[in-house]
Amino acid sequence: MRVSTAFNRLLQIPGAWVDKVVIGDRDVEVTLRSKSRLLNCPCGQRVSAGYDRRQRRWRHLDLASHRLWLIYDIRRLSCPNCGVRTEEVPWSRPGARHTRDFEDTVLWLATRTDRTSVATLLRCSWETVTAIINRTVDELLDERRLGEIYRIGVDEICYRHPHKYLTIIGDHATGTVIDIQPGRGVDSLTTFYDKLTDEQRADIEAVSMDGSTAFRSATEDKLPDATICYDPFHVMQWTNRALDEVFAAAMTTNRADFNMSSGQWRKTRTALRTGAERLNSARGHLVETITAQNHDIGTAWRMKEQLRQLFRITHPARAPRYLRRWIRRAADSGIRPLIQLARRLELHFDGIINTIKLGISNALIEGINAKIRLINARGYGHHSAKALTSMIYLCLGGLNPQLPTRT
Structure with missing residues (x-):
């Protein structure tokens, strides 16, 4: 069997056949010839005549201990739509110096380990891995991801100290990240809304978020008809902080008693x-003792448990009246942290x-943030x-890179 025939069967390069093979000490160079006489412009136009040509090399997946290179005289064409452009080749993405198989392997490995390990395994530089990820994500990220969104969640995450934030927008329907903006202010979320068409903005019926004033302001400005939902986790976080303040104040005032x-x-x-339902016997006894000893702590703890029941109401129509009564009792309690909490809940009542x-929470976005930290x-x-x-787009944007060996 001829060497070129063997490499044709081994590599199965799409749209080309092997013309010549040179095997060196560390590298294998495979020269290709195109199967098609027509040249493919990136715009989709097919042209018969070339403008000029130049030899180019693409790094392919390793062959045993040798690095494998594909060599081809790539041509430029004179497109009636675009002018002089470089032809597209089926084994590589436009402008890339690595084959699709090599890049797909990089993407698959990058979702599972760090870039240094990927670079070591594939015998390329760390910068090469980064460039492949950035370029292919820009190409593969489909604008259609913004076409059918009607319930979204918004949150920020700190990725570097001090105070380096990203605003994460997720789709409740697909569970994927649909957009990322630097910062965490009004401008960050406004930039995302400005990317959408009028029809896309009109389709969004609900936006879940924490109590951020910036996110609320941007949403009310750009999506006046959308329903804003505040995450129960953050509401209970505010309540627990109020309980902590009551507990700390009681400990400071009555240190000798405790x-x-x-x-x-x-x-x-x-x-x-x-x-309360998760307390074991020891902790349950501790709560009973401390709430009986101090009136303010007992009141704050019971108010906290009553507010938790708000999010377990089986008939949502009863929720407004329940929350209104809770706010009234907290405001009349005479306990400063509860009074402040009542004012905050009144502001975020709707x-x-x-x-x-x-039935919407920001649990999806909180889960995404946990994966981003990982x-x-x-x-x-x-x-x-x-x-x-x-x-983030590569791992959580629904791109799902696959190894070239999986068919």
């Missing part, structure tokens, strides 16, 4: 924060009720927002 060590203080604080009626830690940090953004 006589707790620092370890006992932390255990008591944790027990007060824990839901968003909390919308959450209960629609991506950032796996890469030992990222030197720029662009690098991290590409990795």
Whole structure:
């Protein structure tokens, strides 16, 4: 069997056949010839005549211990639509110096390990891996991801200290990240809304978020008809912080009565924060004791448990009245942290009720943020927002890179 025939069967390069093979000490160079006489312009136009040509090399997947290179006299063509352009070849993406199989392998490995390990395994540079990820994500990210969104979630994440943030927008229907913007202010979310057409903005019926004033302001400005939903997790976080303030104030004022060590203080604080149904016997006894000893702590703990029941109401129509009564009792309690919490819940009243009626929370985005932290830690940090953004899209944007060996 001829060497060229053997390599044709081994490599199966789409749209080309092997003309010549040169095997060196470390490299194998395979010269290709195109099967088609027509040249493909990136715009889709097919042209018969070439403008000029130049030899180009593409790195392919390794062959045993040898690096494999594909060599081809790539041509420029005179397109009636675009002018003079370089032809497209089926084994490589436009402008790339690596084959699709090589790049797909890089993408698949990058979703599972750090870039240094990918570079070591494939015998290329760390910068090459980064460039492949950035370029292919820009190409593969489909604008159609913004075409059918009607319920979205918004949150920010700190990817580098001090105060380096990204605004993450996720789709509740698909569970994927649909857009990422630098920063966490009004401008960040406004930039995303400005990318959408009028029809796309009109299709969005609900936006879940935390209590961010910036996100609320941008949404009310750009999506006046959308329903804003405040995440139950953040509402209970506000409540637990108010409970912590009541507990800390009581400990400071009546330190002699409680006589707790620092370890006992932390255990008591944790027990007060824990839901009543999840308390074991020891923690349950601790909560009973501390709430009986101090009126303010007992009131704050019972108010916290009553607010938790708001998000378990089986008939959402009863939620407005329930929350209104809770706010009234908190405001009349005479306990400063509860009074401040009542004012805050009054300000976010509609968003909390919308959450209960629609059954939407920001759990999806919180889960995405946890995965982003894993991506950032796996890469030992990222030197720029662009690098991290590409990795987020690659892992969480629904791109699903596949190994070329899987058919």
